[in-house]
Amino acid sequence: MTLSISAVICTHNRASDLKACLESLYVFPSSSLVEVLVVDNASTDNTKAVAAAYADLMLNLRYVYEARLGLPFARNCGWQAASAEIVLYLDDDATVTEGAIDALAGIYSRKWDGELPVAVGTRVVPAFIGCEGYPHWLHPDFIPYLTQLDLGPDDRCLKNAEFLVGASFSVPRRVLGLIGGFNENLPAFGMDERWVEEQIKRQGGKLLYCGTATVRHAVTPVRLQKKWFYRRLYQEGIAARKFFGLLTPRSLVANLLSLAKHSTRMLWHFILGLFNMGAAHRQSRFRHLCAGFVSLGHIRALSGDLF
Numbered sequence: 001m002t003l004s005i006s007a008v009i010c011t012h013n014r015a016s017d018l019k020a021c022l023e024s025l026y027v028f029p030s031s032s033l034v035e036v037l038v039v040d041n042a043s044t045d046n047t048k049a050v051a052a053a054y055a056d057l058m059l060n061l062r063y064v065y066e067a068r069l070g071l072p073f074a075r076n077c078g079w080q081a082a083s084a085e086i087v088l089y090l091d092d093d094a095t096v097t098e099g100a101i102d103a104l105a106g107i108y109s110r111k112w113d114g115e116l117p118v119a120v121g122t123r124v125v126p127a128f129i130g131c132e133g134y135p136h137w138l139h140p141d142f143i144p145y146l147t148q149l150d151l152g153p154d155d156r157c158l159k160n161a162e163f164l165v166g167a168s169f170s171v172p173r174r175v176l177g178l179i180g181g182f183n184e185n186l187p188a189f190g191m192d193e194r195w196v197e198e199q200i201k202r203q204g205g206k207l208l209y210c211g212t213a214t215v216r217h218a219v220t221p222v223r224l225q226k227k228w229f230y231r232r233l234y235q236e237g238i239a240a241r242k243f244f245g246l247l248t249p250r251s252l253v254a255n256l257l258s259l260a261k262h263s264t265r266m267l268w269h270f271i272l273g274l275f276n277m278g279a280a281h282r283q284s285r286f287r288h289l290c291a292g293f294v295s296l297g298h299i300r301a302l303s304g305d306l307f
Helices: 015-027 047-055 071-081 100-111 140-146 173-179 191-202 226-247 252-275 279-306
Strands: 005-011 033-041 061-066 086-091 094-096 118-128 168-172 206-219
Touching: 005 015, 005 071, 005 100, 015 033, 015 047, 015 094, 033 047, 033 071, 047 061, 061 071, 071 086, 071 191, 086 094, 086 100, 086 173, 100 118, 100 206, 118 191, 140 226, 140 279, 168 173, 168 191, 168 206, 173 191, 191 206, 191 226, 226 279, 252 279
Parallel strands: 005 033, 005 086, 033 061, 118 206
Antiparallel strands: 086 168, 094 206, 118 168
């Protein structure tokens, strides 16, 4: 059984990145890929013109405009407009490799019975643009925040503590309808697809990793700066607190205890980060400072809710 796939690319003011993504889908066509949907999320650049240019080359390309700014809005617009059985979300700065779409369709044919809720992510590896690799201070634990997922070349189910990444993330359209799609009350920063994953788990479903399908995700010099990570981790802390609050509402006392916990944790990690000086401790210093900014994000979100 060969399942049909709609590739949904949500984009906002990144027309130049979009070109590379569409080019990869054009160069590596697949019989399973019945359509490519460009969801223009309130762009003010020439995104529409880029989509129109590729529509002349790719007869299966459709352009959709979503005026409400925010990734959850764009992703919901995408699956609701899609016609295929499987909705594959690709970041606008991601590119597929040869055979990736067919490999993804293959794992669905083998592992999905059409009823059990599932989500499938591909292998996502870096495409270094304007840089040669990861800096020496980058602790390996934080590579996934560059939207990377490399669990090896084999297909398998994810373990409880493992999650998919949004650069190449697919869900059956029927499953998205069953769980109500993406939560539009959540900011992005990984929490919108995490919400879908948690709803799938609550329905008794599973998360699958397709190691035989590879997607490349852009890593640029801007993303390899410490301040980029600190800002990213701070924003993720805010988003994570919102996510947990929507997933399992908590009492005032529980939120006050969380505020105290993250305040202590933030202070502890910032102190450890400042004391881990010298070249030999660069990764440890970076790790502690990142953890401190995550807690700072939680504090910001909790303070907004409480006060």
